[in-house]
Each structure stands twice: as C-alpha cells, then as structure tokens.
Amino acid sequence: MNQWLDERLHLSRLNDKFLRKAFPVHHSFFLGEITLFSLVILILTGILLALSFEPSNTLVVNSFDPGTADKPNMIPAAYHSVLKINAMPFGDLLRRIHHWCANIMVAASVIHMMRIYFTGAFKKPREINWWIGLLAMIFAALTAITGYILPYDNYAYNTVKVVYGITASVPWVGPWLAQAVFAGNFPGDGIIPRIYGYHIMLLPMILLATVGAHMLIMIKQKHTQPQYAKRLAYKKIVGVPLMTQQTPIMILLLLLLAGLVMLFSAFVPVHPVEYFGPPSTTPINNIKPDWYLLWVFGALAIIPSFEFHVLGGIIGSEFTGAMLFPAIPLGLLFLVPLLDRSKENMYYAENPTNHPVRLAAGVAFLAFMLILSLAGYKPDLISAGVLKSESANAVLWILVFVVPAVAYFATMAIVRGIGRLHAANERERAAHALHDDAHGAHSHD
Numbered sequence: 001m002n003q004w005l006d007e008r009l010h011l012s013r014l015n016d017k018f019l020r021k022a023f024p025v026h027h028s029f030f031l032g033e034i035t036l037f038s039l040v041i042l043i044l045t046g047i048l049l050a051l052s053f054e055p056s057n058t059l060v061v062n063s064f065d066p067g068t069a070d071k072p073n074m075i076p077a078a079y080h081s082v083l084k085i086n087a088m089p090f091g092d093l094l095r096r097i098h099h100w101c102a103n104i105m106v107a108a109s110v111i112h113m114m115r116i117y118f119t120g121a122f123k124k125p126r127e128i129n130w131w132i133g134l135l136a137m138i139f140a141a142l143t144a145i146t147g148y149i150l151p152y153d154n155y156a157y158n159t160v161k162v163v164y165g166i167t168a169s170v171p172w173v174g175p176w177l178a179q180a181v182f183a184g185n186f187p188g189d190g191i192i193p194r195i196y197g198y199h200i201m202l203l204p205m206i207l208l209a210t211v212g213a214h215m216l217i218m219i220k221q222k223h224t225q226p227q228y229a230k231r232l233a234y235k236k237i238v239g240v241p242l243m244t245q246q247t248p249i250m251i252l253l254l255l256l257l258a259g260l261v262m263l264f265s266a267f268v269p270v271h272p273v274e275y276f277g278p279p280s281t282t283p284i285n286n287i288k289p290d291w292y293l294l295w296v297f298g299a300l301a302i303i304p305s306f307e308f309h310v311l312g313g314i315i316g317s318e319f320t321g322a323m324l325f326p327a328i329p330l331g332l333l334f335l336v337p338l339l340d341r342s343k344e345n346m347y348y349a350e351n352p353t354n355h356p357v358r359l360a361a362g363v364a365f366l367a368f369m370l371i372l373s374l375a376g377y378k379p380d381l382i383s384a385g386v387l388k389s390e391s392a393n394a395v396l397w398i399l400v401f402v403v404p405a406v407a408y409f410a411t412m413a414i415v416r417g418i419g420r421l422h423a424a425n426e427r428e429r430a431a432h433a434l435h436d437d438a439h440g441a442h443s444h445d
C-alpha cells in the first residue's frame, strides 16, 4: 500500500522534507502551537455555528415572545437565530467555546510575540516571519471584532455605530469609506450580511494564508534553539522529529486545550445577548470593547476634542485617537527587526537579561499599553472617586508617559543589579576554587 501510494504521490519525499523536522523541547515553543490550535477549534466551532446562524438584519417575529397580532415583537433575524442557537442542545456551549477560543487565540499570539521579542528570535533570518506573524495577529483581532457584531444585539448595534463613526472620520474619504465597508449608511439593511462575509470568508482566508506562510517559513528557517542545545551539541539542531515524537505531543496539547476550554465554557458564560436585548436607540452606558482593544478605546477616551481643516478635509480627535495614535505602537512593533543590525544568522534563543535595553524597552512598551487600557476605564475611575472629572485626562496622559519611563529605568536597574550580583558570585566562586587548589597543592607537598 505504502509503495503503491509512493509511486503515485512521492510521499517519501514529503516525509524527508517535512516530517523529519526537529522540534526543540522547550515549553515556550508551545505558545505558537496554542495559537494555532485555538484557530483550529475556532474554525470547527465556527462551521457548526454557521449552520444555524442567519446572516440578516431583516426584522422577524420573535418566536420566543411573539407579542400580539396588532403589535408583534419584531427583532433582527440574526439576533433571533442566536436566541435559537442558545436554546438548542449544546448551542450555548458551542457559542461559549467559540468565544473563549477567540480570546485565547489573541492572548496566546500576544504572549508568543513576547517570547519572540524577549529572546531575540525576530533577528536575522526571521525578520519576515516577525512581520507575517504581526499581520496574522492583527487579522486574528479583526476577525474576533467582526464576530462580536454578528448577533446584532444592542451591544453590537452600538459598537457598529462607534466603528462607523471612526471610519467616517478619516479625512477626505471617510464617509465614502464607511459606506463601502458597511454596505451603505448606518444602520443599513446590508450591515449583517456584509460583516458575515468578512467574518466567515474574507478575514479567515487572509488569516489562514498568513498563518500558512508563517508555518512554511518557520519550517524552512528552522526554530531558534534553546540555550541548553548549545551545551548538548554546538550549532547542531537538537530536538525531536515531527514524526513520530512531536506529533503525539501536539495532539495531546490540542486535546488538553480543547478540554480546558470546554470545562471553562461550561461554567463561564459569554456575551449575554438577552441581557443587551435587540438594537434600540437607547445607548448602552459605559460600553467597552474586549481587553485587546481597550488601549485604542483608552486613547480615544483621553484625547482632547479638536478639529483641523486641511485642504477641504477634517482631521479631528476621533480619527487621531482611534487611528493615528494607535498606529504608533503598531508601527514600532513592525520596526522591531530593523533595530537589530547583526550580519550573522541568529541561532540560539537569547537570555533576556543579557540584553537589558531590549528587555527594558519591552517592559516599557507593555506598561504603555496597560496604562492606555486603564484609560479605557476613565468613566469608572471617575465614578469610583479615584479621579476627578476635570483633571482625569491630564492625570491619565501623565501616567501614559511616566509609568513606561519608570518601568524602563526600574528594569535597567534591576537587570544591572542582578548582573553585578552574578559577577560577584562568579568572583567568589573563582576565589574559592583558587583557594581550594592552593590548599590541595599544599597538602600534597
């Protein structure tokens, strides 16, 4: 059978090329795999959800609460189909697994990126894979955001309203762009079919293409090697082959992830559509995006209101806070591989504390994003009495720049302190060794 297949499909060549690939044995290399496996679970649960979801915002009678013949209770078909999914056996569980996996995928890709950054794995020759990975992360977040809009409850309705406003605020082309993206004026009949197309076709296809390219490049360039590989066999690839050792480990990881997500989903509900209700003109107080978008929301919350008229276009605070300002941290992430000028290919994952400036800059960047995310809670901080409404913006802006600076210098001081401690220990050990040698030589005499 093997020979029969091989004569036709040349499978043994595939085996030599891909299945013998060595995988480093180190837990930090599971982060990329967790991201990948969340994507697998998302696709499987997404296909099942699509079988019962109705991508339309046309109004239909609510079969759970039909109202009266004179005054039927009309709700969008998409919202109605989500209520129906919730009422199906395992329907609610399926929604929860899909939702939590979206969060895990974005979180795992962020932590995976941190591993790559802090160990220097973005250096030559892996710069292209850093850029492709970043694109994959951005498209993963976009896919998740479009998913939030699909149930078309009042939360989704208000979210689209905000995002429509931001898109329309782009100078010169904004209104035209918003109509093109959202299939007409807000809230048009075409919104849900359009967002559905983005969520189940356009964005997943781009995501799969970027993740596929990411994997092929990673196989071609091979993983960076953990430090222990240097001691075992210098400049040789140390690891277990994909077939047969790494594959069972990966299957185990996938099953473990699926099991944990299922257990978590059984107890922790997701976005409660019934709580928000169908779209209504009553705005929801204090609406917030998911955690990974809070930093953009925070920037928008603290930017002062202004408007410049330039060549017939308007550059306002909405466009600056939600688009221009967030482009700075994303742009910095794209620039990361260009900061390193080494001519040699990078082989071994580096110890983060041996690169204090890189480590401190990374910690400062994380602090910057955290404080901006905190700014997203401005109304809550004011109502809890932590901030005064007159000075909240100024205080938060100061924190946005001061906390990262403090984080930078504190990290540098800690790393240098640890370095000095290590050096002192080394000196003491060397002095002891010298003393023991001298003592040994004495007793021989």
Ligand code: HEM
Pocket: 028, 029, 030, 031, 032, 033, 035, 036, 039, 109, 110, 112, 113, 116, 121, 122, 126, 129, 130, 131, 132, 133, 134, 135, 136, 137, 140, 211, 214, 218, 222, 223, 224, 225
């Ligand atoms: C969003 C979807 C992503 C998926 C599914 C994914 C998946 C993976 C996997 C499975 C690996 C091999 C195992 C590992 O090194 O952990 C890997 C390696 C790598 N990834 Fe990603 N990744 C994603 C995002 C990112 C991001 C956001 C970046 C950086 C900005 C990135 C940069 C890299 C690099 C440079 C490598 C090679 C690392 C090395 O050889 O040590 N990836 N990725």
